[in-house]
Amino acid sequence: MPLSTNPTVCVLGCGTMGRAILSGILDCLKVTTTTTSEVVDTTFAPKNFIACVSGEESGQKITKAFSDNVKVLIGNNVEGVNAADILELTSFEECETCTKPQVAKNILTEKGMAEALEKKLVVSILAGVTISQLKEWLPSSTRVIRAMPNTPCMIREGMTVLSCPMDCSTDDKSFCTWVFSTLGRVRILDEKHLDAVTGLSGSGPAFACVVLEALADGGVMMGLPREVALELAAQAIQGAARMVLKTGKHPAEIKDSVTTPAGCTIAGLLTMEDGKIRSTLARTIQEATQVASSLGNVQSKK
Numbered sequence: 001m002p003l004s005t006n007p008t009v010c011v012l013g014c015g016t017m018g019r020a021i022l023s024g025i026l027d028c029l030k031v032t033t034t035t036t037s038e039v040v041d042t043t044f045a046p047k048n049f050i051a052c053v054s055g056e057e058s059g060q061k062i063t064k065a066f067s068d069n070v071k072v073l074i075g076n077n078v079e080g081v082n083a084a085d086i087l088e089l090t091s092f093e094e095c096e097t098c099t100k101p102q103v104a105k106n107i108l109t110e111k112g113m114a115e116a117l118e119k120k121l122v123v124s125i126l127a128g129v130t131i132s133q134l135k136e137w138l139p140s141s142t143r144v145i146r147a148m149p150n151t152p153c154m155i156r157e158g159m160t161v162l163s164c165p166m167d168c169s170t171d172d173k174s175f176c177t178w179v180f181s182t183l184g185r186v187r188i189l190d191e192k193h194l195d196a197v198t199g200l201s202g203s204g205p206a207f208a209c210v211v212l213e214a215l216a217d218g219g220v221m222m223g224l225p226r227e228v229a230l231e232l233a234a235q236a237i238q239g240a241a242r243m244v245l246k247t248g249k250h251p252a253e254i255k256d257s258v259t260t261p262a263g264c265t266i267a268g269l270l271t272m273e274d275g276k277i278r279s280t281l282a283r284t285i286q287e288a289t290q291v292a293s294s295l296g297n298v299q300s301k302k
């Protein structure tokens, strides 16, 4: 079934990541209508947004962030799905009796949901939950695309990897590529890579912030005011990352260009190596990937 132009999107479980995605899309649409400096193709731009949550507090957060631009539904997922063309599946909060995917499964299999989901596109950002698991919980006419975005989508600096099964249409693919390109960079990869993607770019902003905080701590230790140290550390990391992305240079080449013989950088680098920073960071991704791969296990907690 072709995707409707300017569809209605329902974010099913609109917490941190749901709000990040909505912020990015709404910001992009605002930029498009108010400036001419950014040319954005709006063919696939959603027209209406619905956010579903389970509690009042979350509902208030969304209303505060988006006022009239997003319709908030509390404890009424079926109504949200009924009104939508596309579902952004983000609901995943841990509850007392269930593991996280169990919550998603419960939502997708609740009374009235199967009818509401007929012939719609579900975009799942659930870490560790596979396309085949989702298909088991959804009506056969519902299409599924898996996406792994990250929180910088909020400021349109995100990294999203999409995994599109064979049966998804060109329109579905184009829609998802459009949405996530407005929020940053997008790549399409085979689903077998999605756990590693989750451990690297999904969780990456948290790991990067630990490195950033530690660098700033070093500056504070040497007498810089905290605010200045944070700015310096963040801009140094951003600058280095942008050099890699813009020039395509290997990070080692950029590192070497900073490292004056007998200078201070090589002294710092050797200290980093003494602390096994490379294997620590690489093992961090290994561990996060392994945990991501187990997040889809649906089982009730005893």
Ligand SMILES: NC(=O)C1=CN([C@@H]2O[C@H](COP(=O)(O)OP(=O)(O)OC[C@H]3O[C@@H](n4cnc5c(N)ncnc54)[C@H](OP(=O)(O)O)[C@@H]3O)[C@@H](O)[C@H]2O)C=CC1
Binding pocket: 012, 013, 014, 015, 016, 017, 018, 052, 053, 054, 055, 056, 057, 058, 059, 075, 077, 090, 091, 092, 093, 094, 103, 107, 125, 126, 127, 148, 149, 150, 151, 202, 203
């Ligand atoms: N945070 C991140 O950086 C990333 C997260 N993800 C994935 O995104 C998903 C969400 O993560 P995150 O946003 O951090 O989680 P949050 O806990 O911030 O958000 C979960 C949301 O789901 C809602 N929810 C819970 N139960 C229900 C229900 N029965 N019906 C409707 N809504 C419900 C919650 O509402 P309420 O509070 O009212 O219960 C909350 O708004 C996870 O699957 C995670 O793997 C993927 C990439 C990055």
Ligand SMILES: O=C(O)[C@@H]1CCC=N1
Binding pocket: 127, 198, 202, 203
């Ligand atoms: O921590 C998590 O499980 C999720 C997935 C990637 C980022 N946050």
